[in-house]
């Protein structure tokens with residue numbers, strides 16, 4: 001078995017490789033890309049165009065039409081099914097297309113470029129509202145990773161841990177879509193409603209999302225309540241938590257196939273709103289970097305221990 005030291009060394013080396021070995025030029029013409037998470041999808045594209053404006057997208061779409069070739073689009077490159085790449089395509093790299101375009105502190109609407117990722121969006125909303133009495137914040141995001149783009153989230157119609165929330169479509173007011181003829185159109189429930197429905201959850205099949213207007217919600221303080229549950233009780237526990245006013249939650253099951261708890265016992269965590277003046281308990285622990293690394297190591301090397309920690 002790999003030792004903890006060997007594992008961490010390997011993780012260190014992997015972290016230094018940009019985008020999980022992406023963009024290694026190989027003997028073949030083109031650029032080799034891969035997804036960040038699994039690294040199981042090496043794909044050689046014809047070229048990579050970093051996007052910084054809507055016009056950049058339109059230029060590449062025009063070139064693809066002239067060259068009679070396809071395009072592919074990626075934000076965070078986290079999807080593990082290779083849908084963000086395509087062999088011999090002109091590839092749009094959305095990562096630098098990441099500004100906040102508009103923010104309305106009255107309605108809580110924020111318009112962003114589609115390549116913006118959650119950490120940048122959250123940081124921007126905090127900066128824009130310094131000193132605000134009732135600041136706005138995001139409604140939901142994916143839970144297993146942070147550096148995912150809003151365009152990628154829209155394309156997959158992602159969901160967070162909301163117990164009663166609709167998926168991401170519920171948070172999207174409108175977006176701008178660049179179509180195959182290079183035209184940029186606004187899509188909402190009232191304008192180009194068919195494209196609105198098709199594009200959200202339609203991956204990149206209907207055009208390139210250029211900007212997105214999102215609804216925010218008033219930020220609230222949440223308290224996490226954690227317990228161990230058996231799978232037979234979990235749906236009933238969710239119903240109870242919802243009735244008690246909990247807003248978010250999930251259940252992480254034991255993952256060691258050798259354990260008798262395998263997929264039958266889980267850590268059930270739910271979050272309920274509390275008064276903003278509620279103090280953070282003095283004994284509240286924040287997980288340190290060292291503890292995260294230990295958890296990461298155990299998740300691969302000793303799943304039972306990882307569950308118990």
Ligand SMILES: Cc1cc2nc3c(=O)[nH]c(=O)nc-3n(C[C@H](O)[C@H](O)[C@H](O)COP(=O)(O)OP(=O)(O)OC[C@H]3O[C@@H](n4cnc5c(N)ncnc54)[C@H](O)[C@@H]3O)c2cc1C
Pocket residue numbers: 037072073074075076077078079080083084085094114115141142143144145147148149150151152153155156157158159160203204207208209210
């Ligand atoms: C560790 C991990 C945890 C996850 N957790 C969750 C979760 O809790 N809930 C959930 O719902 N999903 C989850 N996912 C899935 C993830 O949300 C989707 O794969 C998401 O699309 C990834 O976003 P991305 O920015 O990395 O997109 P990419 O991987 O770059 O692209 C994904 C798709 O979106 C398209 N796309 C990206 N940007 C645009 C654009 N501007 N215009 C048009 N199309 C575009 C791509 O072409 C591709 O088809 C998880 C994935 C991982 C790896």
